[in-house]
Amino acid sequence: xxxxxxxxxxxxxxxxxxxxxxxxxxxxxxxxxxxxxxxxxxxxxxxxxxxxxxxxxxxxxxxxxxxxxxxxxxxxxxxxxxxxxxxxxxxxxxxxxxxxxxxxxxxxxxxxxxxxxxxxxxxxxxxxxxxxxxxxxxxxxxxxxxxxxxxxxxxxxxxxxxxxxxxxxxxxxxxxxxxxxxxxxxxxxxxxxxxxxxxxxxxxxxxxxxxxxxxxxxxxxxxxxxxxxxxxxxxxxxxxxxxxxxxxxxxxxxxxxxxxxxxxxxxxxxxxxxxxxxxxxxxxxxxxxxxxxxxxxxxxxxxxx
Amino acid sequence: xxxxxxxxxxxxxxxxxxxxxxxxxxxxxxxxxxxxxxxxxxxxxxxxxxxxxxxxxxxxxxxxxxxxxxxxxxxxxxxxxxxxxxxxxxxxxxxxxxxxxxxxxxxxxxxxxxxxxxxxxxx
Ligand SMILES: [Zn+2]
Numbered sequence: 555x556x557x558x559x560x561x562x563x564x565x566x567x568x569x570x571x572x573x574x575x576x577x578x579x580x581x582x583x584x585x586x587x588x589x590x591x592x593x594x595x596x597x598x599x600x601x602x603x604x605x606x607x608x609x610x611x612x613x614x615x616x617x618x619x620x621x622x623x624x625x626x627x628x629x630x631x632x633x634x635x636x637x638x639x640x641x642x643x644x645x646x647x648x649x650x651x652x653x654x655x656x657x658x659x660x661x662x663x664x665x666x667x668x669x670x671x672x673x674x675x676x677x678x679x680x681x682x683x684x685x686x687x688x689x690x691x692x693x694x695x696x697x698x699x700x701x702x703x704x705x706x707x708x709x710x711x712x713x714x715x716x717x718x719x720x721x722x723x724x725x726x727x728x729x730x731x732x733x734x735x736x737x738x739x740x741x742x743x744x745x746x747x748x749x750x751x752x753x754x755x756x757x758x759x760x761x762x763x764x765x766x767x768x769x770x771x772x773x774x775x776x777x778x779x780x781x782x783x784x785x786x787x788x789x790x791x792x793x794x795x796x797x798x799x800x801x802x803x804x805x806x807x808x809x810x811x812x813x814x815x816x817x818x819x820x821x822x823x824x825x826x827x828x829x830x831x832x833x834x835x836x837x838x839x840x841x842x843x844x845x846x847x848x849x850x851x852x853x854x855x856x857x858x859x
Numbered sequence: 860x861x862x863x864x865x866x867x868x869x870x871x872x873x874x875x876x877x878x879x880x881x882x883x884x885x886x887x888x889x890x891x892x893x894x895x896x897x898x899x900x901x902x903x904x905x906x907x908x909x910x911x912x913x914x915x916x917x918x919x920x921x922x923x924x925x926x927x928x929x930x931x932x933x934x935x936x937x938x939x940x941x942x943x944x945x946x947x948x949x950x951x952x953x954x955x956x957x958x959x960x961x962x963x964x965x966x967x968x969x970x971x972x973x974x975x976x977x978x979x980x981x982x
Contacts, residue, residue, distance in 0.1 A: 569978065608904010610868070630898040633905075635865055644971055648860060655896065656950075658865045661973045666872050666981065668965075668974035670881055673868045675908070 560745045562802065564687045575745070575802035576685045577639050580617075583748050583799060584642035594624060597846050598680060601711045601853060607631040609675035612702050614664045614695070615639075615682025619647025622657040629655075634678070637662050664695045667702065674703045677710040681849070684714040684804045687743070692804065700856070705836050708856040716850045717742055717805040741807040745800035806850050835859055860970045861951040863917050867910055869965075869974065871958035874982040879960040882913035885920045888954030888967070895947040899939045906930055906942075918945045 564571055594602075603625040605611070609632045613621055616636030623629065636647045636659040644659045651657070662668050664682060677699045686692045699710050836858045843852040871880035915926045925941040956965045956972065963980070966973045 606904060607900050608902075608906075608908070610864075610905060610908055630896055631901055633864060633901070635868070639975075641971070645969075648970070656860055656893070658860050658862060659971060660865065660869070661971050662975055666974065666976060668870065668872045669868050670870045670910070673908075 558747075559805075560747075560800070562743050562745050564743055564802070568687045568691055571687050572685065572802065575687075575800065579748065579799040579801050580640040581642045583750060584618075584640060584646060586750065594621065595713075595847055595849075597844075597851055597853075598678065598711065598713070599624060599626075601678070601709075602632070602634075603627065605632045605676055605709075609633075610673075611635070611676040611678065612637060612669070612674045612699070614677055614679040614699055614702075615685075616647050616659065617643050617681070619644075619650030619657055619659065621678060621680060622647060622659075623651030623655070632676075633658065635660060635674075637664065639663055664698060665691065667698050669702050671701055672704045672706075672708065675708060677703050677708070678712075679710070680713040681715065683712065684806065685802060687802060687804065700838065700854075703856060705856050706858045709841075709854070711851060711853045713846075713849045713851045714806045715803055716845055716848055717807050718845060719848045742805045744803050744805055746803050748799040748801060750797045750799065861956075861967050861972050862947055862949060863914055863921075864946045865972070866917050866951075866956070867914050867946075869956065869972065871961060871963055871965075872974070872982060873958065873961055873963045873976060873980045876958060876961040876963065876982070880958055882910070882917060882959070883956035883965065884959055885917065885951065886955045886957050886964070888921070889952050890921055891950045891952050892948055893950055895943070897940065897943050899936065899943075902939050902942055902946075903934055905946075906934070914945065918949075921949050921951070923949065 598621060602621065605625070607628070611632060611634045613619070613634050613636045616622065616638045617640075619636045622634050622636050624634070625631065634657075636644070636650075636657060638644050638647065638659070638661070641661055644661055647659045648657050660668065664679070664686075679695070679699055683692050683695050686695055696712065699712065700708070702708075703710055836856065839855050839857065841853040841855050843850070845851075866882065866885075869881075869883055871883065909930075911930055912928075915928060918924070918926055923945055926945055927938075931938055950970055951967055952970045954967050956967065957963070958965075
């Protein structure tokens with residue numbers, strides 16, 4: 555059964571809007587995220603496997619922390635610290651990957667910068683920035699990621715939802731999706747429902763519990779599935795009717811739109827050529843960008859010469 | 860969690876607080892010691908990234924004085940074990956971290972630091 559994605563118009567103060575349509579919902583649905591089993595998307599797994607031993611990184615919007623144990627073939631060779639706005643998700647993320655190992659997680663906002671500048675060697679931000687409801691805020695989030703990593707060698711990988719969805723995805727996308735603005739597609743603001751079936755007074759066997767979506771791309775998006783609540787979650791009475799949580803997403807129109815939030819190097823770094831030699835120039839290169847499994851991604855690298 | 864590996868990265872980000880905002884000072888803390896897997900290769904690569912003075916000060920606040928005031932030239936196993944313990948095995952479970960510049964208090968509860976700011980505190 556396809557789940558309709560509904561176009562929306564962002565109203566209110568964006569912070570208040572995101573509190574209601576993103577943060578409150580993740581707090582509520584956090585127990586239904588499974589973190590013990592997943593298959594990381596190839597580009598993300600590759601990125602984390604390519605990092606030198608001893609590097610430290612930030613996962614901005616870590617959610618259930620599924621990327622914190624990576625790379626699986628060299629566990630413990632790098633440390634990724636998870637940041638998220640949802641305290642309940644962090645409660646899951648701290649034990650991501652199972653076993654004895656515990657993860658480092660920090661409760662914070664992706665628009666903040668609670669770090670020494672440039673303290674990290676790398677950063678990832680997977681399926682997070684699309685929850686910010688204005689272009690300006692999405693851009694600030696990307697700037698914060700760039701400010702978090704080393705201006706000399708920092709690397710970052712950012713994933714956001716694409717309007718172009720995987721053919722195997724069960725999401726149905728509204729048809730009038732590609733708004734053209736000066737020839738540049740500007741994406742689409744939508745609600746994506748997370749259906750949480752309520753426990754009736756006699757719980758049914760959880761035939762549909764916690765399946766990942768059928769395209770096998772991992773467990774990041776489970777919103778199409780009706781998920782059985784855990785026993786302690788039976789707070790909303792005995793209704794048979796499933797609860798639907800409409801989460802806000804900005805579906806990016808193209809990889810280029812993600813490029814636009816990165817901006818030009820001049821906006822990001824003040825070049826400081828010393829007066830005698832043209833040295834100490836810093837910049838940011840886009841190493842790769844593209845589409846993978848219903849998402850756009852971009853990988854960047856900072857440099858100085 | 861707040862282990863010292865994370866504490867060594869955290870800085871105050873309250874509005875207008877841009878200097879002397881690191882390292883945050885521990886206050887009224889409870890700690891737990893838990894073993895973690897020893898990975899000497901990670902530690903060797905990670906050492907140049909550490910703000911060493913901040914790490915040794917913080918370790919002292921947590922009652923550990925095993926680290927030298929400068930990282931040694933010879934990274935033998937004995938030293939790496941001590942560093943491993945300080946960075947990864949001391950968990951600050953409860954308490955707070957206070958900004959040395961503006962005094963902003965970041966609470967730690969159930970091992971998770973709260974670095975959120977109220978809207979009027981965001982820079
Ligand atoms: Zn401060």
